Amino acid sequence: DTGVSQNPRHKITKRGQNVTFRCDPISEHNRLYWYRQTLGQGPEFLTYFQNEAQLEKSRLLSDRFSAERPKGSFSTLEIQRTEQGDSAMYLCASSFGTSEYNEQFFGPGTRLTVL
Amino acid sequence: GQQLNQSPQSMFIQEGEDVSMNCTSSSIFNTWLWYKQEPGEGPVLLIALYKAGELTSNGRLTAQFGITRKDSFLNISASIPSDVGIYFCAGPLFNKFYFGSGTKLNVKP
Numbered sequence: 647d648t649g650v651s652q653n654p655r656h657k658i659t660k661r662g663q664n665v666t667f668r669c670d671p672i673s674e675h676n677r678l679y680w681y682r683q684t685l686g687q688g689p690e691f692l693t694y695f696q697n698e699a700q701l702e703k704s705r706l707l708s709d710r711f712s713a714e715r716p717k718g719s720f721s722t723l724e725i726q727r728t729e730q731g732d733s734a735m736y737l738c739a740s741s742f743g744t745s746e747y748n749e750q751f752f753g754p755g756t757r758l759t760v761l
Numbered sequence: 762g763q764q765l766n767q768s769p770q771s772m773f774i775q776e777g778e779d780v781s782m783n784c785t786s787s788s789i790f791n792t793w794l795w796y797k798q799e800p801g802e803g804p805v806l807l808i809a810l811y812k813a814g815e816l817t818s819n820g821r822l823t824a825q826f827g828i829t830r831k832d833s834f835l836n837i838s839a840s841i842p843s844d845v846g847i848y849f850c851a852g853p854l855f856n857k858f859y860f861g862s863g864t865k866l867n868v869k870p
Contacts, residue, residue, distance in 0.1 A: 691859065747792050
């Protein structure tokens with residue numbers, strides 16, 4: 647399968663714990679995006695990378711959230727000291743090229759439940 | 762933040778009927794995109810629009826980029842059960858990407 651993959655697909659954690667999600671984009675896609683989606687809403691933009699550089703961050707990305715893409719391939723999203731309000735689906739997408747207008751291909755998401 | 766308003770929020774239709782939904786914004790967009798999301802999956806791009814007034818089709822789907830660049834429309838003709846899902850409008854603005862809240866489509870066989 648050459649699509650965007652995300653791991654784990656589901657994560658249940660207790661409030662206050664740290665969690666890390668991984669996204670593997672489509673090979674050779676240089677742009678990688680992270681979104682958060684809560685029930686009944688559309689995806690909300692969190693951040694994106696052009697290769698290894700993080701170029702834009704939403705105000706939704708509080709200081710408890712950090713994203714990395716160290717070698718310009720896979721990316722990780724870490725949430726520290728999770729809160730119940732962090733419960734959501736975290737989606738990753740990738741695209742090829744340098745334009746924000748290029749088609750984004752989404753992964754299946756990681757569903758986070760914070761108890 | 763930027764809001765993309767979609768209507769209707771949900772629709773219940775009979776198989777074979779045509780469907781229309783729209784998306785409006787207070788900001789001007791240079792690109793409008795329509796995605797479909799099925800349960801447990803990420804959104805999948807259906808149609809991309811790049812020019813005001815543009816009308817683009819993809820099979821039974823037709824989308825239009827409004828001439829004010831603040832709205833877009835999606836039509837589905839002769840709906841079938843596999844059209845069930847949530848349809849989102851989306852677009853890039855100022856280095857960020859925005860999605861509407863979605864139109865949930867239910868199709869009765």
